[in-house]
Amino acid sequence: GDSVTQMEGPVTLSEEAFLTINCTYTATGYPSLFWYVQYPGEGLQLLLKATKADDKGSNKGFEATYRKETTSFHLEKGSVQVSDSAVYFCALLFSGGYNKLIFGAGTRLAVHP
Amino acid sequence: GAGVSQSPSNKVTEKGKDVELRCDPISGHTALYWYRQRLGQGLEFLIYFQGNSAPDKSGLPSDRFSAERTGESVSTLTIQRTQQEDSAVYLCASRSFSGSSYNEQFFGPGTRLTVL
Numbered sequence: 001g002d003s004v005t006q007m008e009g010p011v012t013l014s015e016e017a018f019l020t021i022n023c024t025y026t027a028t029g030y031p032s033l034f035w036y037v038q039y040p041g042e043g044l045q046l047l048l049k050a051t052k053a054d055d056k057g058s059n060k061g062f063e064a065t066y067r068k069e070t071t072s073f074h075l076e077k078g079s080v081q082v083s084d085s086a087v088y089f090c091a092l093l094f095s096g097g098y099n100k101l102i103f104g105a106g107t108r109l110a111v112h113p
Numbered sequence: 114g115a116g117v118s119q120s121p122s123n124k125v126t127e128k129g130k131d132v133e134l135r136c137d138p139i140s141g142h143t144a145l146y147w148y149r150q151r152l153g154q155g156l157e158f159l160i161y162f163q164g165n166s167a168p169d170k171s172g173l174p175s176d177r178f179s180a181e182r183t184g185e186s187v188s189t190l191t192i193q194r195t196q197q198e199d200s201a202v203y204l205c206a207s208r209s210f211s212g213s214s215y216n217e218q219f220f221g222p223g224t225r226l227t228v229l
Contacts, residue, residue, distance in 0.1 A: 041222075042222065043116070043117065043219075043220040043221050043222045043223065044156075044204070044206075046217050046218075089155065094158075097169075098168065098169045099216070099218070100146060100169065101148075101156070101158070101218065102158070103148075103155035103156040103157075104155050105153065105155040
């Protein structure tokens with residue numbers, strides 16, 4: 001069945017460091033892919049998405065490219081800030097319909113000054 | 114406008130008790146989802162409502178779990194005879210409906226359930 005695997009956390013970085021959070025997926029066909037973010041005390045928010053192979057989603061300095069060859073959708077940011085500290089979830093749109101999402105386990109990012 | 118709201122934010126209960134969790138979706142959103150997040154795990158889909166009907170209940174883990182939705186608005190997730198493995202954060206999401214194209218799901222802050 002459809003599934004998402006993302007790197008375990010926590011990831012701890014200094015401010016202005018480069019961030020990569022790995023995400024790979026298993027699915028039928030080529031599903032839409034998403035990164036969601038959960039800031040402390042808040043609900044999940046859509047960070048970025050990509051709907052087809054080679055698409056690049058971007059938002060708030062974060063980027064992720066849909067790679068069908070490696071079935072990956074790694075999240076990157078060139079220079080993280082303390083305010084980026086959150087839990088990041090990779091997800092795919094289930095191929096079976098109803099627009100339900102299949103999530104990875106989440107990766108906690110802690111950025112310190 | 115207001116986002117998705119959920120109540121209570123925290124619930125502590127004893128094993129064997131019944132609990133009800135409430136979700137108020139964004140006004141006008143006809144699609145509503147319940148997900149569960151157990152510690153250290155990703156979100157698991159539980160149930161999907163389109164209007165007041167639930168065409169996909171495939172994620173409900175057992176017959177102790179049920180959900181309903183009324184007035185194409187509020188939804189209630191009920192867990193009967195709670196067990197310790199039911200401890201999790203229960204998240205609700207809603208989206209507008211537009212056939213097969215994807216519309217963003219908006220998530221509530223969740224209800225943290227602890228079963229002692």
